[in-house]
Each structure stands twice: as structure tokens, then as C-alpha cells.
Amino acid sequence: MSVLLIAEHNNKEVKQFTFNAITAASQINDDLHVLVIGKNADPVAKSISEVPNVKKVIHVDNDIYENYIAENYTPVILKLSENYSHIICSANTFGKNLMPRIAALLDTSQVSDIIKVISEDTFLRPIYAGNAFATVKSTDKKKCITIRPTSFDAAPTSGGSAEIVKGENTDPSENTKFLKKEEIKSDRPELGTARIVISGGRGMQSGDNFKLITAIADKLNAAIGASRAAVDAGYITNEHQVGQTGKVVVPDLYIAVGISGAIQHLAGMKESKVIVAINKDGEAPIFSVADYGLEADLFDALPKFLEELNKLNTIQK
Amino acid sequence: MKILVAVKRVIDYNVQIRVKEDGSGVVTDNVKMSTNPPDDNAIEEAVKIKEAGKAKEIVAVTVGEEKAQETVRKALAVGADRGILVKASGTVEPLAVAKILQKIVEKEKPDLVFMGKQAIDDDCNQTGQMLAAILNWPQATFASKIEVKEKVLEVTREVDEGLETIEVSIPSIVTCDLRLNEPRYASLPNIMKAKKKPLEQIDASELGVDIKPRIEQIKVEEPPKRKAGIKVSSVEELVQKLKNEAKVI
Numbered sequence: 001m002s003v004l005l006i007a008e009h010n011n012k013e014v015k016q017f018t019f020n021a022i023t024a025a026s027q028i029n030d031d032l033h034v035l036v037i038g039k040n041a042d043p044v045a046k047s048i049s050e051v052p053n054v055k056k057v058i059h060v061d062n063d064i065y066e067n068y069i070a071e072n073y074t075p076v077i078l079k080l081s082e083n084y085s086h087i088i089c090s091a092n093t094f095g096k097n098l099m100p101r102i103a104a105l106l107d108t109s110q111v112s113d114i115i116k117v118i119s120e121d122t123f124l125r126p127i128y129a130g131n132a133f134a135t136v137k138s139t140d141k142k143k144c145i146t147i148r149p150t151s152f153d154a155a156p157t158s159g160g161s162a163e164i165v166k167g168e169n170t171d172p173s174e175n176t177k178f179l180k181k182e183e184i185k186s187d188r189p190e191l192g193t194a195r196i197v198i199s200g201g202r203g204m205q206s207g208d209n210f211k212l213i214t215a216i217a218d219k220l221n222a223a224i225g226a227s228r229a230a231v232d233a234g235y236i237t238n239e240h241q242v243g244q245t246g247k248v249v250v251p252d253l254y255i256a257v258g259i260s261g262a263i264q265h266l267a268g269m270k271e272s273k274v275i276v277a278i279n280k281d282g283e284a285p286i287f288s289v290a291d292y293g294l295e296a297d298l299f300d301a302l303p304k305f306l307e308e309l310n311k312l313n314t315i316q317k
Numbered sequence: 318m319k320i321l322v323a324v325k326r327v328i329d330y331n332v333q334i335r336v337k338e339d340g341s342g343v344v345t346d347n348v349k350m351s352t353n354p355p356d357d358n359a360i361e362e363a364v365k366i367k368e369a370g371k372a373k374e375i376v377a378v379t380v381g382e383e384k385a386q387e388t389v390r391k392a393l394a395v396g397a398d399r400g401i402l403v404k405a406s407g408t409v410e411p412l413a414v415a416k417i418l419q420k421i422v423e424k425e426k427p428d429l430v431f432m433g434k435q436a437i438d439d440d441c442n443q444t445g446q447m448l449a450a451i452l453n454w455p456q457a458t459f460a461s462k463i464e465v466k467e468k469v470l471e472v473t474r475e476v477d478e479g480l481e482t483i484e485v486s487i488p489s490i491v492t493c494d495l496r497l498n499e500p501r502y503a504s505l506p507n508i509m510k511a512k513k514k515p516l517e518q519i520d521a522s523e524l525g526v527d528i529k530p531r532i533e534q535i536k537v538e539e540p541p542k543r544k545a546g547i548k549v550s551s552v553e554e555l556v557q558k559l560k561n562e563a564k565v566i
Contacts, residue, residue, distance in 0.1 A: 070446070092477050093475070093476040094476075096442045096446075097446065097458045097459070098446075099443075101449065101456065103443070103447065104451050105450050109410045109413075109530070109532050110441070110443050112440065112441045112442060113442075122535065126440065126540065127343075127438065127440055128328070128438060129440065130540055131343075132334055132537050132538065132540065133537070133539070133540050134536070135534075135535040135536045135537075137533040137535055138531065139532065175454070175455040175489070176457075176483060176486075177484040179471065179484055180481070180482045181478065181481045182480045182481075183478045183479045184479050220566060231496070232496060237480075238496065239476075239479045244440070245434070245435060245495060247477065252565050253559070253563070263334075270543065273565070276555065287548070289546075292549050292558055293547070293549065294549050294552065304552040305552050305556065308555075312556070316565070316566055
């Protein structure tokens with residue numbers, strides 16, 4: 001049977017992690033169908049139809065799907081589910097909110113946040129904030145799976161021409177209403193997919209001091225991250241949080257500034273290719289995962305860091 | 318209004334996790350156990366709503382072995398009125414917990430069910446959404462702010478792009494983020510008082526739900542270790558290493 005992937009998008013563009021999920025889903029079974037639920041989301045359906053791994057796009061369009069509400073998505077997916085062996089989406093806040101609702105109504109025990117497909121029923125997933133890896137086998141007939149997007153490469157976005165078929169909408173829920181979304185627009189790369197991430201922690205001491213981080217992020221075209229302590233203290237907003245209960249990032253370069261390195265933070269960044277730690281406490285656990293550790297006061301080190309970057313003739317973008 | 322709060326006993330968040338040599342799981346013997354951190358936020362929020370005069374009763378419930386009643390006692394010490402321990406041994410998957418909680422909801426008829434957004438042991442992030450699904454109730458997940466209004470809740474949710482606000486009708490399920498509030502500590506007199514509060518014990522087998530695991534855990538292993546890095550002595554050296562050795566900038 002085929003695999004059904006639920007696309008995440010904003011009605012205009014496909015969210016990047018959908019392409020990572022496509023890779024994971026096609027490792028399970030190459031007969032991959034993608035479901036797009038939205039309002040005037042034709043451009044989304046079209047983009048996905050151009051992904052070579054995708055065999056079919058099912059597009060359900062209605063005004064009621066302008067905003068993503070799990071209660072409204074779920075019945076559409078349940079109606080389609082009988083033709084599929086696996087239902088899949090990303091393990092970000094979109095998929096974490098949606099998939100268990102589907103799984104419970106299919107009487108399936110969901111497998112969350114997989115980082116590797118071993119076979120069509122067996123997967124690897126981190127537990128205990130990534131301090132252990134569990135190999136698990138689903139014995140349910142229908143499988144509901146969320147995938148950790150940063151553990152799979154993004155699928156190529158062009159070259160395919162899957163057919164797009166229209167699907168039917170279902171009645172909206174009367175009990176859940178979308179009121180507003182406060183989305184912070186930024187020209188910076190997205191935290192989840194950025195090549196370089198620079199993060200600040202409690203050591204930054206104030207929100208204002210984050211401008212030291214911002215200046216370097218601008219220079220390196222990096223995304224800005226933060227530890228939970230920094231978000232809790234109000235230095236920076238929640239969407240920047242990296243860690244067990246925030247975002248998982250796997251950039252080429254992760255620079256942790258004034259972050260002690262609690263296991264909950266390490267859970268979100270320790271798979272990064274190169275890790276730099278700048279901290280004045282030489283005993284901070286962050287140094288145990290850092291490829292390059294600099295024991296220094298960040299208020300001296302960050303301006304110097306920017307100065308040294310400015311001296312370089314070229315910087316990779 | 319009545320609020321049911323589900324809590325879970327997990328390995329304390331400060332404990333360094335050790336994987337058992339035989340690959341059957343992680344070491345739990347003689348390891349400090351605590352309430353799952355965001356479940357503390359769930360209890361705190363319920364208590365605040367009660368203190369504001371908007372709820373009459375708070376019932377704390379957990380599913381697990383005999384010792385899990387410590388977690389319920391802690392909730393009672395912080396302000397829950399009654400406790401329920403649903404006894405079950407071994408792994409109880411989120412779907413099974415949701416089915417057990419469904420039975421408790423049918424019996425207790427709460428207006429709201431609160432719980433943490435994720436347990437820090439299995440990191441599943443499923444139970445609240447599953448319970449909402451099988452009750453056909455609305456769900457407000459990853460809540461960082463809850464306003465109780467007439468017949469509805471206005472909930473601010475932490476999502477990848479920032480903050481989203483939704484309105485859900487009551488009854489509903491809310492899963493709580495760590496930023497929802499600052500959980501209080503139980504005072505010694507309240508810990509003593511909590512010992513006298515009612516704590517009902519129910520055997521999961523009496524509830525008539527299938528809680529057999531559906532996911533087979535084949536093995537648990539240590540994640541690959543990062544190889545040790547080096548300390549650099551200056552910012553200049555750091556930038557040179559990043560440019561010429563790691564070649565990432």
C-alpha cells in the first residue's frame with residue numbers, strides 16, 4: 001500500500017521541512033502521495049507535484065482551511081486513510097499537534113520523531129532528550145509516524161510531474177477557532193534549516209545584549225538561536241529556542257555563546273557538524289560537545305569575533 | 318468548573334541517563350524520580366484558576382506503578398484536591414494512557430483536562446492530543462498562556478513561527494508548555510496536609526481498556542559520542558580554525 005504524507009505550508013509556499021519528510025517517507029515506500037489541505041493553495045500543490053519522489057498530490061481546498069487547525073485537518077485525513085499503510089508528517093509543532101489526533105482515531109500507537117528508517121515497520125528514535133536511541137517496531141496495521149526533519153536530507157524540488165487530484169473537504173469543527181498568529185518576519189535564514197546558527201544563553205544577561213549576536217549573525221548570514229534560560233528570561237522570543245522542548249537544529253556551524261550546555265539544550269544541537277562554545281566558565285558542560293571551545297568573557301570575545309570576521313576577504317554564504 | 322490534571326512520574330531532568338548494558342532500556346534503579354516538568358506547569362495553572370475563583374475542584378491523576386502515587390501526592394501538596402492512581406505496570410504507551418484517561422474523564426466529568434505537552438522520558442508528545450481525539454474534544458497544545466472566559470478558553474500556543482492564539486470551547490484539553498507559569502514549591506505544612514487528602518487507587522485492568530503495547534522496543538543504545546574537541550586560546554585562533562581547518566566560514 002502507499003504512503004500518505006501531510007504537507008505543511010502557508011497556502012503560498014511549501015514549508016521547507018516537508019521536503020525532508022518527503023525523503024523519509026519515500027524511504028518507507030516509494031509509492032508516495034502527498035496531501036495538501038489549504039485555502040487557495042494551488043501553488044503549494046504545484047510545487048509538490050514537481051518533487052520527483054512524489055507519485056500523486058491530493059489537494060483539498062476550502063476557505064475553512066485558511067489556518068491550520070488539527071481538528072479540521074483530521075477528518076480529511078481519516079477519510080483518505082484506508083488506502084494507505086503509513087501516514088507521515090514532520091515532528092515539528094505542526095506534526096506534533098496533528099498526528100496523535102489522527103493516530104488515536106485509527107487506534108494506532110504513533111511512532112514519534114524518527115531519525116532513521118530501518119524497514120517499513122522499524123525505526124530509530126531518540127528518547128530521554130537524545131541520551132539514548134531506541135530501535136522500535138510498530139505492530140499496528142496502519143502506521144502513524146512523525147519524522148525529525150533535520151535527520152533527513154531535503155528531497156530535490158524539481159524534475160517531477162505528479163498528477164494533482166482534488167480531494168473532498170469535511171465539515172469544520174465548531175469548537176476550535178483560530179484567532180491570530182504573531183509571526184516575526186525576518187530576512188535571516190530559518191533556524192531549522194540555516195547553515196550557521198549562533199545562539200545566546202543566560203550569559204547574555206539582557207535582551208539588549210543580543211545585538212552582539214545579531215551583528216555576527218548578519219555577517220555570517222546565520223540564524224539566531226537561544227537556550228531556554230534566555231527565552232524564559234525574556235531576552236528573546238520563543239521561536240528561537242533550541243533544545244528538547246524547542247527546535248532541533250543541525251547546522252554546519254553552531255556557535256553557543258554564554259550557554260552552559262544543559263542536556264536539554266544539547267538535545268537540540270549536538271548533531272551539528274561543527275560546534276563552537278564561548279563561555280567564561282571553563283567547566284561548563286557545553287565544552288564537552290564543542291569542537292572549538294573558547295574560555296572567555298563573551299562581552300570581550302563577541303566584538304573581537306566580529307572584528308576578525310570583518311578582516312576575512314571572503315565568507316561562505 | 319472541575320479540572321483534571323494528568324501527571325507522570327519520570328526520571329528527574331537533572332539525572333544523567335545511563336543505557337543498560339543488555340540494551341533493554343535505561344537504568345531506573347536507585348535513580349531520582351520526579352514529576353515530568355511541564356506537568357508541574359499543568360498543576361500550577363489549574364491551581365491558579367481555582368485561586369481566581371474560576372474552578373471548584375482539581376483532581377490529579379497518574380498512570381503507573383504503585384510508586385507513581387508520590388507524583389500525585391506532590392500535586393495534592395501544591396493544591397489539587399483529590400488524587401487518582403491508575404495502577405499499571407510496564408510500558409504504557411500514550412495511546413493506552415489516553416484510553417485510561419478517557420475512562421477517568423467519563424467518571425469524573427471534568428470541564429478541562431490539563432497535562433504537560435511532552436514527557437521528558439519517551440519524548441512522545443502524544444497523550445493530550447490522543448485524549449482530545451477519542452473524546453472528540455478540542456485541543457490546545459503547547460500552551461504558554463490560558464485565559465478562562467465564558468464557556469471558552471483563549472489559549473496562546475508556542476509554535477515554530479512564533480505565537481498563535483486560538484479559542485477552544487469547554488470542555489477541552491490543554492497541553493502545557495514550560496513557559497505557561499512558574500510552578501510553586503510545596504510548603505512543608507501543605508506536604509503534611511496532602512497526606513490526608515483522598516487518593517483513590519484503581520487497577521487499570523478494571524477499566525476495560527486494551528493497554529497492551531503496540532510498539533516493540535527492539536533495543537536501546539547509547540547515541541554516538543562526539544569526539545573531543547580542543548580549546549582555543551584566542552578569538553583570532555578560533556576564526557582561523559573555522560576558516561582553514563573546519564572550513565565552515
